[in-house]
Amino acid sequence: MEFCDLIYHSFIKQIIIRSCTKDCGLTVTPAEVYVKYGDSASINCSTTIKDAAIMSWEFAVGETSGASPPHVTWMIEKLEDFTVEPFCFVTLDTNEQCKMKPNITLYKLPDSVVVSAVGNRPMKEGEEHQLQCHIYNVAPAKKLSVKWYKDDETVLTDDLQSSDVTPLPKCLNDSTKSDNGSPFRCEAEFQFGPAGPLVPPSMASEPYTAVVHYKPTIKNCPSYYAGVENSFRLNDLPCETDGNPPPAIEWYYNGTLIDSFKLLTRAESGIYTATAHNSMGQVNIDVHITVECGSTTLNFYILLQQLLIILNNIL
Secondary structure, X not given: OOOOOOOOOOOOOOOEXXXXXXXXXXXXXXXXXXXXOOOOEEEEEEEOOOOEEEEEEEOOOOXXXXXXXXXXXXXXXXXXXXXXXXXXXXXXXXXXXEEEOOEEEEEEOOOEEEEEEOOOOOEEOOOEEEEEEEEEOOEOXXXXXXXXXXXXXXXXXXXXXXXXXXXOOEEEEEOOHHHOOXXXXXXXXXXXXXXXXXXXXXXXXXXXXXOEEEEEEEEOOOOEEEEEOOOOEHHHOOOEEEEEOOOEEEEEEOOEEEOOOOEOOHHHOEEEEEEEEEOOEEEEEEEEEEEEOOOHHHHHHHHHHHHHHHHHHHO
């Protein structure tokens, strides 16, 4: 019987690996790269040393061009790997190996940015309410800054410092009636510092129109008014109401509800009360009304009275 000896031959070559220092002569350009998710990227690696035997890139994705000293380029057509960390290395004739790694930041803008109110209830004047900014599928979230705007004026800036890919930053708002109808929006903006893109990548939400409920007010209502018999109605008074929900206005005389379209007579002169009300409250105002027979003097007085009311509204 013949025996066959199986002999393993092994060869171990010692290679000393060190990070790149000045005497390694390695340079990566650019040294810091910011790539939008799905975009292409390329980084060049070059060396000035003369005894470079091998030069290449170590990478998980992408490809290289120019695979020999003094330069080699790493390229990728579509970068979608957030863990990618390629590094350039050169092996010297002395079996020493030098390497250098560029800083790559892959960022992804949100799929969408949406503002909504916290809780399904209307805002009320004088109460604190929250708006939240839904930022869907963004990375890296810890580099994100959220800016809140009201009528294009910045009201809050929030640096998230979060790793959540769908953060929900909130904006506290002490609601006032001036907020009613105002557009609020939030903008997610990457803050990469001076080495980042010249224009910080960002995405803004569509405007969220605030609806604030507030008590009614009555304005432009004169304390005294003179009208002509059988031609004057309470509805002719320049009284205006404001409030949300829009208030209804009613007129009372001696506690009795009056039809504001009814023509008044001299016998109905007196103090009338205008009442404006909505779900937030009620406000009253008294008007002393004098109903007279028609005359040139009275008509002139009424015209003068109306002119003064108009001028008062303008001023």
